Amino acid sequence: MKETVLAQLFADQNPIPLYCIHPTPQWAPLALGLILGYAAEHLDPQRFDTAPRFAATREELQALMAVHGPGICLFSNYMWTRPDNLEISRWVKAHSPQSLTIHGGPDTPAYFETCKTFLQEHPEVDFAVHGEGEVTITELLEFWAETPVLPEKIPGLGFLVGEQLVKTAARARAENPNLYPSPYLNGIFESLDYSQWSSAALETNRGCPYGCTFCDWGSATLQKIRLYDLERVKAEIEWLGQHKISEFWITDANFGIFERDVEITRFICQAKETYGYPVRVVTNYAKNTKKHLVDIIEILIDAGLLSSGIVSLQSRDEATLKAVNRTNIKTSEYDKLRKTFEDKHLPLSTQLMIGLPGSTCASFKQDLRFCFYQDIEVQIFRTVVLPNSPMADPDYLNQWQIQYDSTGMLLSTRDISDADMRQIEQIARLFRCTHAYGMLKYWQSWLDWEYGLDPIDYLDQLLLDIPQLEGYTWLPGLYDAYSPAHDVINTHFELRESLRSANAWGAFYAELKRYTLARYPQVQEDAQMDMLLLIQAALMPGEGRSFPVQLSLPHDFNAYYQAKRLDATAPALLSYGPAQLEIEDPLGLCQEHVRRGYRVKGRPSSVWELQSDLMGASRELAHSMRHHA
Numbered sequence: 001m002k003e004t005v006l007a008q009l010f011a012d013q014n015p016i017p018l019y020c021i022h023p024t025p026q027w028a029p030l031a032l033g034l035i036l037g038y039a040a041e042h043l044d045p046q047r048f049d050t051a052p053r054f055a056a057t058r059e060e061l062q063a064l065m066a067v068h069g070p071g072i073c074l075f076s077n078y079m080w081t082r083p084d085n086l087e088i089s090r091w092v093k094a095h096s097p098q099s100l101t102i103h104g105g106p107d108t109p110a111y112f113e114t115c116k117t118f119l120q121e122h123p124e125v126d127f128a129v130h131g132e133g134e135v136t137i138t139e140l141l142e143f144w145a146e147t148p149v150l151p152e153k154i155p156g157l158g159f160l161v162g163e164q165l166v167k168t169a170a171r172a173r174a175e176n177p178n179l180y181p182s183p184y185l186n187g188i189f190e191s192l193d194y195s196q197w198s199s200a201a202l203e204t205n206r207g208c209p210y211g212c213t214f215c216d217w218g219s220a221t222l223q224k225i226r227l228y229d230l231e232r233v234k235a236e237i238e239w240l241g242q243h244k245i246s247e248f249w250i251t252d253a254n255f256g257i258f259e260r261d262v263e264i265t266r267f268i269c270q271a272k273e274t275y276g277y278p279v280r281v282v283t284n285y286a287k288n289t290k291k292h293l294v295d296i297i298e299i300l301i302d303a304g305l306l307s308s309g310i311v312s313l314q315s316r317d318e319a320t321l322k323a324v325n326r327t328n329i330k331t332s333e334y335d336k337l338r339k340t341f342e343d344k345h346l347p348l349s350t351q352l353m354i355g356l357p358g359s360t361c362a363s364f365k366q367d368l369r370f371c372f373y374q375d376i377e378v379q380i381f382r383t384v385v386l387p388n389s390p391m392a393d394p395d396y397l398n399q400w401q402i403q404y405d406s407t408g409m410l411l412s413t414r415d416i417s418d419a420d421m422r423q424i425e426q427i428a429r430l431f432r433c434t435h436a437y438g439m440l441k442y443w444q445s446w447l448d449w450e451y452g453l454d455p456i457d458y459l460d461q462l463l464l465d466i467p468q469l470e471g472y473t474w475l476p477g478l479y480d481a482y483s484p485a486h487d488v489i490n491t492h493f494e495l496r497e498s499l500r501s502a503n504a505w506g507a508f509y510a511e512l513k514r515y516t517l518a519r520y521p522q523v524q525e526d527a528q529m530d531m532l533l534l535i536q537a538a539l540m541p542g543e544g545r546s547f548p549v550q551l552s553l554p555h556d557f558n559a560y561y562q563a564k565r566l567d568a569t570a571p572a573l574l575s576y577g578p579a580q581l582e583i584e585d586p587l588g589l590c591q592e593h594v595r596r597g598y599r600v601k602g603r604p605s606s607v608w609e610l611q612s613d614l615m616g617a618s619r620e621l622a623h624s625m626r627h628h629a
Helices: 003-013 030-042 059-066 083-094 112-119 134-146 229-243 261-276 293-304 319-321 331-343 361-373 394-399 416-436 441-451 454-468 493-502 505-517 525-539 555-566 618-624
Strands: 016-021 073-078 101-106 126-129 159-163 164-168 199-202 247-250 280-281 310-316 349-353 377-382 410-412 551-555 579-583
Touching: 003 101, 003 134, 003 164, 016 030, 016 059, 016 083, 030 073, 030 134, 030 416, 059 083, 073 083, 083 101, 083 441, 083 555, 101 134, 112 126, 112 159, 112 164, 126 134, 126 319, 134 310, 199 229, 261 293, 293 331, 293 505, 310 331, 310 579, 331 349, 349 361, 361 416, 410 416, 416 441, 416 454, 441 505, 441 525, 441 555, 505 618, 525 555, 525 579
Parallel strands: 016 073, 073 101, 101 126, 199 247, 247 280, 310 349, 349 377
Antiparallel strands: 126 159, 159 164, 551 579
16 A cells, blocks of 8 residues: 555655644744755755745644645654644545654654554554654655655654564664755755744753663663754754744753753843843753762843742652663752752752652652752643653563553552552642642641651541541642653642632631541640741732732741741741731732633743741742742
8 A cells, every 4th residue: 555655645746835734823933844854955856846845733734735735644643743744644544545644752652562552553653763853754754755665764764564573774874964055054845933932942961971761861761962063053043033933942862961952051041131022941950970060050041031940859869860760860969059050049959750660659750859859849740651762662561560551641550550650640649739839838747846747647548538528618629630651740729719819818727726626636626737838828829919028927937937947856847936928919810710721931830929937038039030920
């Protein structure tokens, strides 16, 4: 069948059009732009029409094909594009049978059996590209221009002959990524409506020296890092700033690993000063060195481009780190970085993953405990088995008895049952709600310091008790049944919006007090407790509130909190005299409707606690983000 299509398509002597399918028009299609740009430089224009033709929907593709005829459709599969890409690919095979479909990208399986299954289940995919696609696509098309037959000698491909998979040799990575022209600079993206873009990828290098089993950095793990020319990177930053792209995603696996990354950061900030853009920068920081990170994050914060430095920790558990091949990334380096940030009064965030092989319920709770006691903002993610990651290797899957669903979401392992996974996820959601959003942060700290109630065990027990609670209106909402399984970042949106819009925090904390006194008889009902709940309620957004608010407290809770954070043996709360606590709402959170998936550009979703001296380093950052609210 493929041979027939090839013969028909290449029998026409007119140039064959290339179509780039990009179902997420809110993001710049960098991968497809790089492939098209390289092809345009090398292919014979008498045989191929490489004019930029991007389609986000099958209707757009149909309109293009009505003018230019059958052609070669290029798809770049990511987790978020693969479903739409496959749907459009099915339409192509049904309505333009003379066209060919080629799928690449990190969500196109490369392991032999998974590639075979993928192609058998998706006959709408003619050819799969594995690894970097720029050279593979160009060589493939050059080969077909001469000999339109099945390409069994072109490296980096997978395709079916009947029901049997032909998987060609792996393609070596290009030593010099500068061979691939920039679609920002060569005019390819000028044909697109980039005013729709909310973000664009900025690639300053390729490759990653680490081999974490859960990761597939463009299938470039355990690889030498290859640099783009600095002047090219600067020119791309200039282009993105001039074109008013709000968010830059620096796609490096370890930004800050090179000294030149400090210079790149300064140039991004210059673009913001000159053009007003970007308003936010997102990246993945170097994991094994703090040499340049502090400078980078200070520069970004001074420019109002960053709320905190994010360093991927994933877990501190030694057995887990060994299981995922992360032992060469030292947690001691993270601790040094954290200490440096504390000394410079800079906020630091980290990331944890739920369900990694080797982890257990106990080890994950210990990771949360660490983040609580260090007062670190933590982003938590469900582990996903990426199709080309080392974790997806059949031997590894069998070793750790990994089960996952059709989206790749990990469901259970040798050490974590499906039921355990659901409980861990709910603990993670509740931790996000109570710690990152601040809903129980100071209450739990006080319970820990005054009564020795472990903060994570408290949350775990609360979740176990919720189904049996009677006569409670608000606490049952702490079991988050609404957020999607993959989102452990923006949680409890219905509960938080109900509490905000009704300004019902007094009732919420009254229920929390009632529950705690009933569950933990050692906790005494007294004026301290009432003061803590008054503070917690005052720090939460509520419709119709006016600011600033001055709380007159019988004991200086801020001094107590800051002292206890540094030294758990510091004096008890009763030893502190009266004080005022001023609370403000510079971001307008009290009037900001909370809804599913809501984000404000330039501000992390965790910013929800109202501003006070309790926020420490984050207070100044709240002011710096004010213009984005």
